[in-house]
Amino acid sequence: MTSTLNQDQSDYWNGEVGQRWALYHEALDTAFAPFTEALFARAALPPGARVLDIGCGAGDTALRAARQVGSGGHVTAADLSEPLLAVGRERAAREAPGAAPIEWLRADAQDHAFGARFDHALSRFGVMFFEDSTAAFANIRRSLVAGGRMSFLCWRNMAENAWVTLARDAVLPILPEAEAPQPGAPGPFRFAAPETLLPILEAAGFHAIECEPVDRMMRVGDTPEAAADFVATRGPIARLLREREPDVKDAALKIITALFRDRFGSGPVELGAACWLVTART
Template sequence: MVNPQEINADMEAFWDGQGGRTWVARQQHTDTTLASVTDALLTFAAPRAGERVLDVGCGCGAPTLEFARSVGPAGSVAALDISGPMLAEGEARASSAGLANIEWRKADPATAPLDQYDLLTSAFGTMFFGDPVGAFANMRHAARPNARMAIVCWRALAENPWVEVPMTAVARHLPPRAEPVPHAPGMFAFADPEHVAGVLTASGWAAPQFEKFDIDLDIAAGHGLEEAVVQSMQIGAVNSWLRNQPEMVVEGAIVSLREALTPYVKGNGVFLPGAMWLISSRPI
C-alpha cells in the first residue's frame, strides 16, 4: 500500500519535472481543446468583482487568468501548484496580459498555510492529491464563512472516449496492465460522486452538488489529425506507457493511434466526447 507522502512525492517529481515541462510545451494546444471547459467553469463558479479566489492545481493558468479578470483589480487570485515550470509559464502569461492581481505560489494546498478566500476553484487539479481529505480540510480552514467551492473534474474513463480511444489503440502494443486502483490519485480519482461526497463531508464541507458537463473535445485544437496524434502521445497516460519502449513498439502504436482517431476527423478538428463533473459545495 503506497502512502500519501509517497504519492505526493511521485506527483511532484512528475509535475515539477519532465511532465510539467511537456505540459508547458503543449499548453497552447491544451488550452484550445479545453477553452469551453474554462468558460463552463467560470459560469458555474460565478466569481464576483472584489472576491479573493484560491485556485489549486492552477498549472499554466488558463482558467486562473479568467478568474483574475472576473474579480478585477479589487479582487485577487492565489494560484497554487507544485509545478515550478507550469507556474513560471502562468506568471509569464499573466504579465503579458497585464494582470497584476494573481499571486503565483509553489506550494501544496494540502499542507501549506493559506490566506482566507471567498471562492475555491480548480480545473482538473484536486484529483491528484495523495491525501484528499487532509487537503480539503486544510483548504476548509482558510474558507471565509460564506465561501463556496466550484471545481471541475473528469468523470469515468468509459465516459471519456477522448482518453479511452487513444489508450485502447496503444494498449494492444503493450503487455496487459494491472487494473487501476479505484479512487487512486490521478486523472479519474474524482469520477465517482459517492467518493467525492465522502472526501468533502469528511473534511468539513457540505454534501456536494454535481452537474454533468459533456462536450466533444477537439484534441487536434484545429490543427488536423497529425497534431491530434502528437498531443495524445505527449499528454496523458499514453505518454507514460510508451516511455522507454522499443522504437518498433512506439511506431506500431502511432499507426494504431492514427487509425483509431481517423473516424473522428471533422475538417481540421478531431472531436471526441469528454465527460466532466462540475462540483460545488460550501464550508460547514
C-alpha cells in the first residue's frame, strides 16, 4: 500500500501532470540524456547488482540499470505515479532478453519498507520532492546493504539553468502575482545549495558524500514549437501556468515560441542546464 505521507506529491503525479509526463516521456528522456549518461558513468553498476531506482518515472533509468546489471541482477523501480509506472511496464515488456528483472512498485521512498536488500540506490531528478527529506534519505539508507552506494542527480540554482530561466523570465510579466520558489519546500531546486543537502545526508547516516557539478546542453525540442511546449508543460514553469486561465496559458506559449524562434530559427533548441551529481556510501 502506498503511504499518504507525501499525499500532495502523490495527487500531483497521479493526476493530469503524471498523465502528461507519461504521454511525452520520450521527449523527457531525450532532454535528460546527457545527465543520464553522467549518472550511469559515475554509478558504474556491476553485473549482478541489486538496484533501487527512486522516482523512476516512465522507466528510462530502470531499463538502463536492468541492462547494465544483467540477468543476474535485479531492479526495483519505485515511483508515486501510476501513469508513469504503466509506461515503464509496457517498455519493459518490449526489452530484449538478458536484462535483469524489474519490479515496478508504486511506493513512496520516503517511508516504504523496502528491506535492506539493495547494493545501489540511484535517482535521476527524483529526490527533491520529499515532504521530509531527512526521513526519506534515512529510509533509503536502510534499504541498502552494508557498503551500499547511492548516486543521484538534482538541479543546481535556477539561475544556472537557462532551460528554465529563459522562458520563465519571458512569461513572468503576464504572471505578476507568481510566487518565487520557497526555500526548503519540495520542488526541483530544493537541493540547489550543497550546504542544504549535505547535513541532510549526514543526518540520514550516509558517508563519503561527494557533490560533483555537471553542466550540459539540454535539447528541449527539435523545433521552437516543440521546445516551447516542453518547457511550458514539463519544466518548472509548468507549475506557474498549471492553474491559469486558458488564455494566459496560450499567451505564455506564444511568448516562449516566439522567443525560441528568434534565437534558434526553425531548428533544435538547446539550452544550458546545471545539476549536482551526488554520491554517498552507507
